[in-house]
Amino acid sequence: MQEVIERDQWKSFVQEFNHRNVLRATHVEVLGEDIGAQSEEEKLPLTGISVDFKGSEAPSVEIALGGETAKEERHLSHMIPHVKSIMRKIGDDLREEALLIEDEQGRQTILTFESLQRLTEGH
Numbered sequence: 503m504q505e506v507i508e509r510d511q512w513k514s515f516v517q518e519f520n521h522r523n524v525l526r527a528t529h530v531e532v533l534g535e536d537i538g539a540q541s542e543e544e545k546l547p548l549t550g551i552s553v554d555f556k557g558s559e560a561p562s563v564e565i566a567l568g569g570e571t572a573k574e575e576r577h578l579s580h581m582i583p584h585v586k587s588i589m590r591k592i593g594d595d596l597r598e599e600a601l602l603i604e605d606e607q608g609r610q611t612i613l614t615f616e617s618l619q620r621l622t623e624g625h
Contacts, residue, residue, distance in 0.1 A: 503591070503592045504589055504590070504591050504592075505589065505590050505591075505592065506587060506588075506589050507587075507588040507589065507590065509561075512553045512561070512588060513553055513555075515588070516551045516552060516553050516563075519551060519590075519598065519601070520548070520550045520551055522597075522598065523548050523598060523615065524547075524548055524549065524550065525547040525548060525549075526547060526548050526615045526616075527545045527546070527547055527615065527616035528543070528544075528545070528546055528547065528548050528567055528613055528614065528615055528616065529541070529543070529544045529545070529613075529614045529615075529616060530542035530543050530565065530567070530578070530580060530611065530612070530613050530614075531611075531612045531614070532609060532610070532611050532612075533609065533610045533611075533612065534607070534608065534609035534610070535608065536607075536609075537609070542578065542580055543567060543578050544616075545616060546567035546568055546576060546577070546578055547567065547568065548565075548566075548567055548613075548615075549566045549567060549568050549577075550566045551563060551564065551565050551566070551601075551613075552564045552566075553585075559581075559583030559584055560583075560584075561584070561585045562581060562582060562583045562584070562585060563581075563582045563585050563588070563603050563611075564579060564580070564581050564582075565578075565579070565580040565582070565611070565613055566578075566579050567579075567580075580611065582603050582605055582611050583605065584605050584606040584607070585603055585604070585605055585606075586604050586605055586606050587602075587603070587604045588601065588602070588603050588604075589601070589602045589604075590602075597615075598615065599614065599615060600612055600613060600614045600615065601613040
């Protein structure tokens with residue numbers, strides 16, 4: 503099931519989304535006509551998403567990923583300027599499977615949560 507998040511709900515949605523999904527393993531991919539499909543990272547845990555309605559690139563979304571502790575050196579901060587829409591995908595288990603963020607140029611950033619099955623197959 504897919505659900506479009508209304509713009510006036512973005513701030514409260516990302517707060518609740520972070521609470522439900524913090525530290526879940528992720529995969530981030532960016533799709534666009536000018537770049538094709540670009541994989542940004544795999545299996546880093548979600549540390550949080552934020553929305554900013556101020557500034558020259560507003561509205562913008564930042565996806566922060568990384569280790570649970572300061573010892574974990576792998577981390578990524580992915581900025582999406584000029585966001586046009588946010589949509590979430592709900593899985594059969596009623597947990598969020600993915601978040602799709604589209605900018606004004608039509609470029610899509612897809613944050614997918616790794617399933618436990620996919621994580622154990624990788625080891």
